[in-house]
Amino acid sequence: MQRNMQSSKPRLSPEERQIRVDKFKKFMMGSKEKDGFLKMFLIYSLLICIGFIYVYPILYMISSSFMSLDDLLDSSIKWLPSSFRLSNYLQAAKSMDYGRSLWQSVVIAGVTTLCNLISCSVIGYGLASFNFPGKKVAFGLIILTFVLPSQITMIPTYVLYSNMKILGTLWAFILPALTGMGINAPIFILIFWQFFRQVPRVLVEAAHIDGAGYFKSFFRISLPSAVPAFITVALFSFVWYWNESYLTELYVHGVMTESGWTTLIIQLSNFQANYSTYAQSTGAGATSLNESISMAGTLLSVLPLMIMYFVLQRYFVESVDRSGITGE
Amino acid sequence: MTKKETTQSKPKKEKKVHIRMGSLERREALAGLTFMIPWFIGAAVFLAYPLITSFWYALNNIRITPMGKTFRFLGYGNFTQILLSDQQFLPDLVDYIISTLISVPVIVVFALLIAMMLNQKIKLKGFFRLIFFLPVIIVSGPILGMLNGQNAGSISALDTQAITQAISSVLPAIVAKPIGDVFSNMVTILWYSGVQILIFLSALQKINSSMYEAARIDGASDWECFWKITLPTIKPMIVLNLVYTTVFISNNDQNAIIVLIKAAMFSGTSEKGYGYAAAMAWLYSLVVLLLVGLFAGVMLIRKDPYEQEVKKAKRDMKKEKRQLKRMRRRQARNAKKYAKLETKTVA
Known part of the structure; x- marks a missing residue:
């Protein structure tokens, strides 16, 4: 079409110039094989801008967590603090009881993730490879x-737990996770269901002919082929249980009764109260709560997950592709 | 998929031993039910029992005394009290509804845009995906609360103050406040779109490229391709993302209502407590289900043009049949009448 336009214009310019104009146009607008410069420029600039907006709160968090009180009040200092102070982190970590809460966060998220993996894979397999009455209702x-x-x-679950005397223990999270009723467990069941549907039925039938029972074919054939689904579910389950605060506070941490269980996220949501008790206990040694300290606390509570994310980034980013949520 | 294959494999075996087939099916069903046992237990203990009990709680006033719980039946008293005299619940609920109605489409459209851009042939694709997925790790109630509290959640380059002021001058306060909140926490709202971007991206990559080529040959532009090929193909994913986003926002700690419910649960006052909180939870859940239904319904309401035509033709056929029947009945009736008249006149 461009050629037509060019040729229809009665121009006196030499052919060479015409070719150059053509080339330039091709470069800017693109051709069938290659996208044009304008489009690429637009896409890259949009992506970079939005990417910056995305990362902005994290950058802000990092930069202000190093600042001293003077830096915070000084309007001429926007991003780079005058000196890198680590005392904010020290105070925040001490007030959050960092070591203990980190360990307990890992235990809570890890154990429930394990339970989720067991229960959701079994349930997903049951849904994917057998026909039984009431399957649609279950779905x-x-x-x-x-x-x-x-x-x-x-509320009834809370009452039930308190009657069973498991309120404030890890069992309050393990039991629903073991029966496929944990946080976001339906998603995990559907991921496993989708995955087990793709296991060729011929393989399972061949195993049956060779004398394997239903459980043996599940453990020997279907489970080993579902490693990507296991990775996806494990990552998401870990992250979601780690970030859960509402139910953790209710069942495991205990609202009325302090159970001793706590997580980093719960410590963060009670940061102000925690910090003031810490400041009182240490006396004159601690400064009063300011923005830098709370930002340092926030950063400390996401730091373990961030490290995990950057180490395992490939699995996170490819997880949705691999799990096959979007169909074949 | 499994269904198809079983029906395909059926006829081969059916010729020889018919009775065995039935027992195999029964055995398979039994095995399936065995695998589902954990879920059945879970559904009974953690879904059916709490649902029924919480409905019973909602109809009662429950006080906790050292002797145990005392129930006083109120009927719908809790609900009327929440709706008529609770200072916080209704305004918070309206806030929640409006901000969800705004932010969910914003999140999904934004996720689709980003996914479309990442689906182009660009360099550093992995790096961008890394950035856009990062918030999934971080998003949780307390952290968002901290960041929003320090105003790190707003785009500083965008003058959000002016936008909120302009909105509040036009609209009534009850609508303007949630809209203003959406604008001032724009970044953290966009942070909710990590999983959605990945879902869209993997759906986009699975669209058959020969469809685009065919459309190109027929002279379709990019714009037309987007509306006629891309959107209809990923429609199920749009519904999925709408539902996922709504559920995610509803369960987030930043949501004022669920905090309110928890506070009511442990409130020491005589009229609040478990029963009152249960009634609140029921109202809130109904609203969430309605919102999810609304989003899913809006997307699913427009059917395939082909299906529409088929349905229309069927309806017309039915109508015609009915008319025919009516005509025949009338004819029969008239014939009878005339026969009677004739006999009368003859007599």
Whole structure:
């Protein structure tokens, strides 16, 4: 089409110039094989701008966590603090009881993730490879449990736990996770379901002919082929349990009774109270709570996950592709 | 998929031993139910029982005394009290509804835009995906609360103050406040779109490129390709993302209502407590389900043009049949009437 336009214009310029104009146009607007410069420029600049906006809060967090009180008040200092102070981190870590809460966060998220993996893989396999009466109802209920807010079942469950005397222990999280009712468990069940559907049925049938039972074929054939699904579910389950504060505070940490269990996220949500008790206990040694200290605390509580993310980034980014949520 | 294959493999075996087939099916069903046992237990203990009990709680006033819980039946008393005299619940609920209605489409459209851009042939694709997925790791109630509290959640280059002022001057306060909140916490709202971007991206990569080529040959532009090929193909993913985003926002700690419910649960006052909180939870859950239904419904309401035509044709056929029947009945009736008249006149 461009050629037509060019040729239809009665120009006196030599052919060489025409070719150059053509080339320039091709460079800017692109051709069938290659995208043009203008489009690429637009895409890159948009991506970089939005990327910066995305990272902005994190950068802000990092830069202000190093600042002293004077730097915070000084309007001429925007990003780079006058001196890198680590005392903010020290105070924040001490007030959050960092070592203990980190360990307990890891235990809570890790154990529940393990339970989720076991239960959701079994349930997903049951849904994917067998026909049984009431399968559609089960499916509908699984989706309903995803959409239904947890608040509606929260109060009776709380009473149930307190009757069973497991309130404030890890069992309050393990039991629902073991029965496929944990946080976001419907998503994990659906991931496993989608994955096990793709395991060729011929393989399983061949195993049956060779004398394997249903459980043996599950453990020997289907499970080993579902490693990507296991990785995806493990990562997401870990992250979501790590970041959960509402239910953790209710069941494991205990609202009325302090159980001794705590996580970094809960410590962060009670940061102000924690810090003031810490400041009182140390006396004159601690400065009063300011923006830098709370930013340092925030950074400290996301730091373990960030490290995990950057180490395992490939699995995170490819997780959705591998899990096959979007179909074949 | 499994269904198809079983039906395909059926006829081969059916010729020889028919009875065995039935027992195999029964055995398979039994095995399936065995695998589902954990879920059945979970559904009974952590879904059915709490649902029924919480409905019972919602109809009662529950006080906790050293002797145990005392129930006093109220009927719908809790609900009327929440709706008529609770100072916080209704305004918070309206806030939640409006901000969800705004932010969910914003998040999904934004995720789609980013996914479309990442789907182009660009360099550093992995790096950009890394950045856009990073918030998934960080997003949690307390951390968002901290960041929003320090105003790190707003785009400083954008003058959000002016936008919120302009909005509040035009709209009534009850609508303007949530809209203003959405604008002033724009970054953290966009942070919710990490998983959605990945879902869209992997859906976009699975669209068959020969479809685009065919459309190009027929003279379609990029713009037309987007509306006629891309959007219809990834429509299921759009619904999925809408539902996922709504659920995610509803369960987030930043949501004022779920904090309110927890506070009511442990409130020591005589009219609040477990029953009152349960009633709140029921109202809130109904609203969430309605919102999810709304988003899913808006997307699913427009069917395939082909299906629409088929449905229309079927409806027309039915109508015609009905008319035919009516005509026949009338004819029969008239014939009878005339026959009677004739006999009368003859007599």
